[in-house]
Amino acid sequence: MVRLVLLRLLESYFRRWFLYPLPIFLLVAVALLSSLRAKPTFVALGALYVQKESLLATLTSIQNTGFAWVTPAQATVDEFKELIQTDSFIRAIIKQTDLESSMGEGDEVVSSFIVDTRKSVWAQPLGNNLIQVGAVNEKGPLAEQMAKALVEAYIQWRISADQEESASAQVFFEELVQTYQDDLEVAREEQHAFLEEYPDPVRGDRSTAEQVQMNQLQAAVNEANTRLTNAIEKLESAKLALAQSESKARQSYRLLDVPRAPPKVESSKTKLVMNLVIMAVVGLILGGIGTAGAALLDSSYRFPVDVQNGLNLPVLAVVPDVAGKARSAKAGRKEQEVQK
Numbered sequence: 001m002v003r004l005v006l007l008r009l010l011e012s013y014f015r016r017w018f019l020y021p022l023p024i025f026l027l028v029a030v031a032l033l034s035s036l037r038a039k040p041t042f043v044a045l046g047a048l049y050v051q052k053e054s055l056l057a058t059l060t061s062i063q064n065t066g067f068a069w070v071t072p073a074q075a076t077v078d079e080f081k082e083l084i085q086t087d088s089f090i091r092a093i094i095k096q097t098d099l100e101s102s103m104g105e106g107d108e109v110v111s112s113f114i115v116d117t118r119k120s121v122w123a124q125p126l127g128n129n130l131i132q133v134g135a136v137n138e139k140g141p142l143a144e145q146m147a148k149a150l151v152e153a154y155i156q157w158r159i160s161a162d163q164e165e166s167a168s169a170q171v172f173f174e175e176l177v178q179t180y181q182d183d184l185e186v187a188r189e190e191q192h193a194f195l196e197e198y199p200d201p202v203r204g205d206r207s208t209a210e211q212v213q214m215n216q217l218q219a220a221v222n223e224a225n226t227r228l229t230n231a232i233e234k235l236e237s238a239k240l241a242l243a244q245s246e247s248k249a250r251q252s253y254r255l256l257d258v259p260r261a262p263p264k265v266e267s268s269k270t271k272l273v274m275n276l277v278i279m280a281v282v283g284l285i286l287g288g289i290g291t292a293g294a295a296l297l298d299s300s301y302r303f304p305v306d307v308q309n310g311l312n313l314p315v316l317a318v319v320p321d322v323a324g325k326a327r328s329a330k331a332g333r334k335e336q337e338v339q340k
Helices: 002-015 022-037 052-058 072-084 087-094 098-102 107-120 140-197 208-252 269-297 304-310 323-339
Strands: 042-050 121-125 130-137 253-257
Touching: 022 269, 042 072, 042 140, 072 087, 072 121, 072 130, 072 140, 087 107, 087 140, 098 107, 098 140, 107 121, 107 130, 107 140, 121 140, 130 140, 140 208, 140 253, 208 253
Parallel strands: none
Antiparallel strands: 042 130, 042 253, 121 130
16 A cells, blocks of 8 residues: 555656646745845844842742743743733833834824834843843844833833832831821720729729729730831831832843944844745645645556555556657657658
């Protein structure tokens, strides 16, 4: 059976050998033409270092997801990728580039710039704590601006997120402090009212019932005062975190290699060769599919093994193909007649 399949495929291919390699040449030509017609681009790259200590506290520190460990760099890159999908983040990048001057030309222009910028910037991990940020554009200075703006927009987002969290905590504890102050005032007033109604006896000690009630009132005052003290300490911590949020973010993300405008156009021969190889492989696959399809659709008997497998009958004789010989003989006679 394997022999039959191979024979059918080879016969189908060589019957139209000039047709099946055609997709290879066409796709390779398309890849070469597209590479030659592609506009020259500049690529600006930078390196961002993520402080491990900060992310261990804020980004869940090499978190275990149950399947794999997530490094600080990978966690930060995941945030980059999610933010790049939002228009507000891309808008923050554009605001720091020369593209901002054209953002007042209409909604279509703005939408086009946002889409193009989203495709032009990226971030990828280079290690546990190192991230590569980059941008590509037809203009070198603009590529540099976009790469720098990508880092700055992310740091500003981190600062805003930390500040928003600290501000929310500050508002929460301010309200809590006010509530605990009111509770403390109520407890002290109840204690003061009790002392006015039951002052210390001139002689002897208080009765057992008065002493128990006095102890309960004093315990309520102490508890309210403790809650208030803890809330005030947490409020001060929230205010301090709000004041330190920017410096903390700046220390957590250090730009080791500042993106620079590349001195020359990005041209990669490796990329060109890879595109040609990919197109050649796709063309080969298409040619193989065409050959296999032609072999499957051909229901004629072309080999003795076809008859044996299809009809389950023995082959007694095979009529030779004399068409080629007849054409050759006819051509030879015509040539002789012309010579005469």
